[in-house]
Amino acid sequence: MILKIVKHVLLDILRSRIVLAYTVFLAAASIGLFNMDADTGKSLASILSMVLMLVPLTSLIFATIHYYNSYEFIELLSTQPLRRGTILLGEYLGVSLALGLALLAGVGLPVAAYDSSLTGGCILLAGLLLTFSFTALAFLGAVCSRDKARGMGMAMLQWFFFALLYDGLLLLVLFTFQDYPLEKAVIALVALNPIDLARTFVMLQMDVSALMGMTGAVMQEFLGSRLGMTFTLGVLTLWIAAPLGLALRVFRKKDL
Amino acid sequence: MKRRLAALSLLLAPLAAGAAVLEAGAGGAHPTLRGAIAAAKPGDTVRVRSGTYREGQISVDKPLVLEGVGRPVLDGEFKHPILRVAANGVTVRGFRIINGGRSSTQELAGVFVDQARDFVIEHNELRDCDYSIYLSKSGPGIVSENILHGLSDLEINSGNGIHLWSCKGVRVRGNRVTGHRDGIYLEHASASAMEENSVENNMRYGLHFMFSNDSLYRANRFTRNGAGVAVMYSRAVIMRDNVFDQNWGSSSYGLLIKDVTDSEVTGNLFDRNSTGLYSQGATRVRYEGNHFRENGWALRIMSNGSSNRFTANTFTRNSFDVGTNGDLADHEFARNYWDRYEGYDLRHDGTGDVPFRPVSLFAILTERVPASLFLMHSFMVRLLDRAEKAFPSVTPDSVIDSTPAMRPHPPPTALIPASQPTQHQP
Helix, strand or coil: CHHHHHHHHHHHHHHCCHHHHHHHHHHHHHHHHHHHCCCHHHHHHHHHHHHHHHHHHHHHHHHHHHHHHCHHHHHHHHHCCCCHHHHHHHHHHHHHHHHHHHHHHHHHHHHHHHCCCHHHHHHHHHHHHHHHHHHHHHHHHHHCCCCHHHHHHHHHHHHHHHHHHHHHHHHHHHHHCCCCCCHHHHHHHHHCCHHHHHHHHHHHHHCHHHHCCCCCHHHHHHHHCCHHHHHHHHHHHHHHHHHHHHHHHHHHHCCC | CHHHHHHHHHHHHHHHHHCCEEEECCCCCECCHHHHHHHCCCCCEEEECCCEECCCCEEECCCCEEEECCCCEEECCCCCCCEEECCCCCEEECCEEECCCCCCCCCCEEEEEECCCCEEEECCEEECCCEEEEEECCCCEEEECCEEECCHHHCCCCCCCEEEECCECEEEECCEEECCCCCEEEECCECCEEECCEEECCCCCCEEEECCCCCEEECCEEECCCCCEEEEEEECCEEECCEEECCCCCCCEEEEEEEEEEEEEECCEEECCCEEEEEECCEEEEEECCEEECCCEEEEECCCCECEEEECCEEECCCEEEEECCCCCCEEEECCEECCCCCCCCCCCCECCCCECCCCHHHHHHHHCHHHHHHCCCHHHHHHHHHHHHCCCCCCCCCCECCCECCCCCCCCCCCCCCCCCCCCC
């Protein structure tokens, strides 16, 4: 049954052309960035920045709008002999798969065409995980509020916090406590923000020469082995599962 | 008839006396190498047949040519230093010298050249010796085309590969050095030349260079050594066309320059090092035409140097271009290519019309708090960097390239092809 919902939502979204516009924009930006510079390494750094900014924003806003727009459909489904979890999960998978496909086409194809290095693959994987994570966060925000304006505000706030504010705060913390050993703390703080996790994951591939310049046994172990990549990927998966689980919980008990 | 014979013997006499050839080894006139050396006269050649010779320390105390035929093995049985050259004009060629003795109080070597001149050590293979080739108060002389492998397979701290102590005019060429503490070590070795050596996977420095003035090293390759290459306390050193790559670690550099004066670093490639070039207390050093590629920091320059010039270098894909701990007054940057440069060239003279400041605000932040490195590529950091670029307040005014090149300079000419396939393709 869930597959039917996913299919319905996915096709509905793909027909709406907003996702098509998103794909085209991503593709145009990626190709533009690759053409701007002969050195694909520099273009990849720019694409990483774009993905880290744009993917959370689009996922949050699109998923929130989609949830409120299909509220009546969700209500209709609720009258059917369906479990609520199935309904929300179907909606979630439909939206995140659509956005993930857009990312794969818009960024994945240009990256594969211009620079088929491991770094490009890492950026793509990070982008996909961010899509799933922020769609889940958007659903969590949306199910908590009946009012569309409030839900949108919530989405914007989440983006502002994770994409901008958090790094500023992190920098502030690092400078305030610079006299203390911060290696473990900084890894813990990075784990509290999915965007930072995705960034670190790509950095472990792209800038490992610089990262290996850091002192301290913790860092050497974290950066030198596959431990860092496993850690960032693992916690990013948690950042998908936790908000999704919470959203399902709220949705089950919710008075529609 | 008698007169004829006498004439013939007269003719042959100098030849026989000057260059007799002695055969050492099983089946020869001299079964042991020691015996052959003892029987030889100065200027003779000792041809050593293949086989294994376990004769303790063998001392060469007169000018001889020792030539291995079919790569005879000199085995020190982990007890003795093996070959000692203690006379001028000795050539050692074509041996396999293994299992040198070890000591925690003495520096024992596979080949020890002691106060000798005009020696040639070439085409030998040394394996599992504490120090492989040790030159003391010697030179001029040549060490070339040897293959040296230290004790690292046995997980024992090894000595140095080629060790020069208080030498003059030694030429070290075309050797391969792996598995030692320092690949090539020079202390008080003036007027030496190191060329076309390949130094890989040594535990500490690939090349360790101290108090060695007027020296040249050219077209060497230093790969994956513990801490890269260190050149210290020297004057008039020329470093040209070398490759420094994949030296990773918290205090690892491609090249460390410390208290070096009146020298030049030209046409080198620095590839994937934690720090490409680290310079401390350098004076009047010229850096020209080098390529810095995919390093963590391309340059880290401490502010205690002066009158250094960086011209026509190429910086691509480095996480940071320049890091510094203060103000770099009296340093000149000109005509370098920086891949981060975003200026324009309306005059069409090949250099940008607006200057470039290679030290970013973020580089200064990480210099102060290394953990903030984790914020690299963050949007917040980009914003800060942009703001700093528009209104510079923290970054040093002195580090500025007023004529940044618009295009990369041609790559270094004399690059040796990679010894092993590398992970990334350029």
